[in-house]
Amino acid sequence: MASKNSVLLVLKQNPGIRYHDLLAKIVGEYSNINSSRAALSRLVKNLEVLGLVCRRNEQLFLTDKGILKIQAEMKNKLLLRLEELVKEADYRNPEPLVQQLSVFVERAKQEQDLQSIAKSSLSFPISKLERISDKTAEQSRHLAYISRVIAQCVRNLRAMNFKDSLELKLSEKRAKRIVLGIAKKVSADFLVQCSDPEKMKQLKESFGGVAQGESVVFPVAGFEKTASFLLDGKTKAAIVAGDLRIDIEPERVSISGPAKKIIEIQR
Numbered sequence: 001m002a003s004k005n006s007v008l009l010v011l012k013q014n015p016g017i018r019y020h021d022l023l024a025k026i027v028g029e030y031s032n033i034n035s036s037r038a039a040l041s042r043l044v045k046n047l048e049v050l051g052l053v054c055r056r057n058e059q060l061f062l063t064d065k066g067i068l069k070i071q072a073e074m075k076n077k078l079l080l081r082l083e084e085l086v087k088e089a090d091y092r093n094p095e096p097l098v099q100q101l102s103v104f105v106e107r108a109k110q111e112q113d114l115q116s117i118a119k120s121s122l123s124f125p126i127s128k129l130e131r132i133s134d135k136t137a138e139q140s141r142h143l144a145y146i147s148r149v150i151a152q153c154v155r156n157l158r159a160m161n162f163k164d165s166l167e168l169k170l171s172e173k174r175a176k177r178i179v180l181g182i183a184k185k186v187s188a189d190f191l192v193q194c195s196d197p198e199k200m201k202q203l204k205e206s207f208g209g210v211a212q213g214e215s216v217v218f219p220v221a222g223f224e225k226t227a228s229f230l231l232d233g234k235t236k237a238a239i240v241a242g243d244l245r246i247d248i249e250p251e252r253v254s255i256s257g258p259a260k261k262i263i264e265i266q267r
Helices: 004-013 019-029 033-049 064-087 095-110 112-121 126-159 173-185 197-207 220-230 259-266
Strands: 053-056 059-062 163-169 190-194 210-212 215-218 237-241 244-248 252-258
Touching: 004 019, 004 033, 004 053, 004 059, 004 064, 019 033, 033 053, 059 064, 064 095, 064 112, 064 126, 095 112, 126 259, 163 173, 163 259, 173 220, 173 244, 173 252, 173 259, 190 197, 190 220, 197 215, 197 220, 215 220, 220 237, 252 259
Parallel strands: none
Antiparallel strands: 053 059, 163 252, 190 215, 190 237, 210 215, 237 244, 244 252
């Protein structure tokens, strides 16, 4: 339901708005047009009695008192939110506090009354923000250290040839080139699994595949043609060639296998 503050804010943003246009802005908050009309009539009359709103030729305006009222409400919300964020400061995610604090500082530079209100109402000292800054910097240094340790572990695991993977979008020009280039590394029969039975049948008939359970096994010489057939952007399939596995989906392809082979494949 529309509140006094919401109506005041609409009038602040739309000075001189006509009554029926104001009604159109709040009607969605009520079950029917009659309910919204009755509620708005009561609200506007109440705001007029309080001296916050005035009418001029069927147009509605905020009075000076109304402008001060909504500005004070908006300032109070800004300050209350800032208090809350400082009190519950999250050093791992300081962005909400930084955003609110930046907005407050910029507005305080321009609005002398906001400065006055904030000086008397904000409970935290500047040193509290300083401590938050120090804690955030400490957390940042710790995360940078953790990042370096992880990066070193990645290098070590790759050097020891642990399993790795490469993700490619089928729309990338190099995607098909990389997949078809794997043919040079295939030295034995490979198998294919496909979600489309009709496509599996076409594969067997076209490239001499032999059914083996739910998979079809193909001779090494047919790898490039088989892979090209599956890279049509419509098929969900998997190719297993020795210690390499290629998962094909309509928009992406994933290649997994020993880290050193994944590095070679990308060259």
